[in-house]
Amino acid sequence: MITIVRKELADYFTSVRCFILFLLVLLASAAGLYAAYEGIRGVDISTGFVFINLFTTRGESIPSLVTFIGIFVPIIGIALGFDAINREYSTGTMSRILSQPIYRDSVINGKFLAGIITLAIMMATTLLIVSGFGLRMIGVPPSAEEIIRLFIYFVSIVIFGAFWMGLAILFSVIIRNLAISLLASLAVWLFFGFFYTMLIVPAVAKTVDMYLVLLRLSPNTLFDEATMAMLLPQSRGLGLLASGEVSYMIPNPLPLGQSLLIVWPQLTTMIALAAVCFAVSYIVFMRQEIRAT
Numbered sequence: 001m002i003t004i005v006r007k008e009l010a011d012y013f014t015s016v017r018c019f020i021l022f023l024l025v026l027l028a029s030a031a032g033l034y035a036a037y038e039g040i041r042g043v044d045i046s047t048g049f050v051f052i053n054l055f056t057t058r059g060e061s062i063p064s065l066v067t068f069i070g071i072f073v074p075i076i077g078i079a080l081g082f083d084a085i086n087r088e089y090s091t092g093t094m095s096r097i098l099s100q101p102i103y104r105d106s107v108i109n110g111k112f113l114a115g116i117i118t119l120a121i122m123m124a125t126t127l128l129i130v131s132g133f134g135l136r137m138i139g140v141p142p143s144a145e146e147i148i149r150l151f152i153y154f155v156s157i158v159i160f161g162a163f164w165m166g167l168a169i170l171f172s173v174i175i176r177n178l179a180i181s182l183l184a185s186l187a188v189w190l191f192f193g194f195f196y197t198m199l200i201v202p203a204v205a206k207t208v209d210m211y212l213v214l215l216r217l218s219p220n221t222l223f224d225e226a227t228m229a230m231l232l233p234q235s236r237g238l239g240l241l242a243s244g245e246v247s248y249m250i251p252n253p254l255p256l257g258q259s260l261l262i263v264w265p266q267l268t269t270m271i272a273l274a275a276v277c278f279a280v281s282y283i284v285f286m287r288q289e290i291r292a293t
Contacts, residue, residue, distance in 0.1 A: 003102065004110025005117070012080070012118045021076055025122045028072055029129040032065025036134060049233060049253060051142035052149060054134035055127075056231050065130055066227050069123070070220070073157055074193070076122060077164030078185040080115040084108075085172040085285060086181055108285050112169060112278060119161040120154075127154060145256050152263070153230045159270045160223040164189065166277030173281045173288070192218045219273055222266045229263035 012018045038059030058064040085108065088094035098104060127150060135141065142150070168185040175181040196218055205211035215221045233253035254262070 001103075001106040001110045001113070004106055005114045008111050008114030009117065012114065017079060018118065021079060022122060022125075024072060024075075025126050026129075028065065028068040029126045031062055032068055032126075032130055033133050033137075035059035035062040035064055036130075037137060038062065040138060049143075049146060050138060050140045051131075051134070051146045052231050054130055054138070055150075055153075065126075066231060069126065069157060070223060070227070073119075073123070073161045073223075074164040074189045074220075076119055077115070077161040078168045078182070078189065080118060081112075081165040081168030082172055082182045082185050083178050084111045084115070084169045085281075086176050086178055087172075089176055090178060104286060105282065108169070108173075108282055112165065115165050115169075116158065116162055119165065120158050123154060123157045123161070148256060149230045149233070149259070152260070153227060156223065156226040156230070156263070156267055156270070159267060159274060160219065160226075163219050163270055163274040163277060166274050166281065170277050170281040170284075173285045192220050197221065216269075219270060222270050226263045226266040226270070229259050229266070233259055 032055070036054045036057045036059070039057040040053060055065045058067070085094075088097065088107075094107075097107060131142070131150075164185075167188060168181070171181045171184045175184060197215060197220065201211060201214045205214055216225075233256075
């Protein structure tokens with residue numbers, strides 16, 4: 001499997017696709033820094049969390065960095081996984097790979113692990129860029145709790161990206177056409193990101209509890225709640241809190257342990273969703289017939 005991981009990482013980091021994705025990451029980092037520069041002076045610092053405001057503060061016309069991350073992570077996951085398997089079929093290299101002393105499961109495992117590593121490097125780069133330039137901008141070093149919160153947020157990003165990558169790999173396994181595989185992955189992203197939360201849930205839900213339950217069927221909602229719990233500790237619960245409402249709450253942030261208790265169900269659910277998508281991909285791929293071409 002290590003051989004497949006190295007090969008995929010080499011392909012990723014020498015491809016135009018990865019260059020474009022890294023460019024998007026750098027643009028998101030720059031936009032997030034500019035938004036923090038515009039809005040950081042209006043942030044209430046009485047909560048004691050100054051450094052993590054770099055990631056959650058929005059500018060006058062630019063969203064915060066966490067907003068950009070919530071949009072770009074599914075795109076990156078889909079871009080890294082939509083052709084992971086069917087590309088090998090279309091180019092006729094799958095039978096050549098398996099003719100080597102390589103187990104079949106090492107192929108899909110290696111591709112998934114290489115994609116996760118690439119995603120983690122991209123997101124770590126974003127957080128480090130914003131942290132480095134933001135530290136010079138505000139002149140306030142992060143506390144130990146803020147570092148832990150950022151690390152848990154980074155873990156949640158990787159898990160969220162793993163779900164979308166697993167979903168894209170699933171479509172790559174069951175759909176041989178590259179374009180259709182990409183469109184199917186993007187269709188699911190658009191469904192959960194826009195149509196489900198903005199149209200279907202408000203139309204179906206009759207009560208507040210039902211509204212929350214239906215919202216939490218979306219992986220995007222789970223990630224947003226995990227982000228709020230880690231980076232907005234002054235919000236003392238999850239649910240129907242809009243970003244503008246947080247500024248009116250009494251600045252009494254939850255301790256790290258309580259935030260972890262709140263975010264744990266969201267992280268566990270996202271891990272389960274990612275595991276299910278990859279497990280189905282693994283089973284289907286292992287049962288497929290591969291012919292020499």
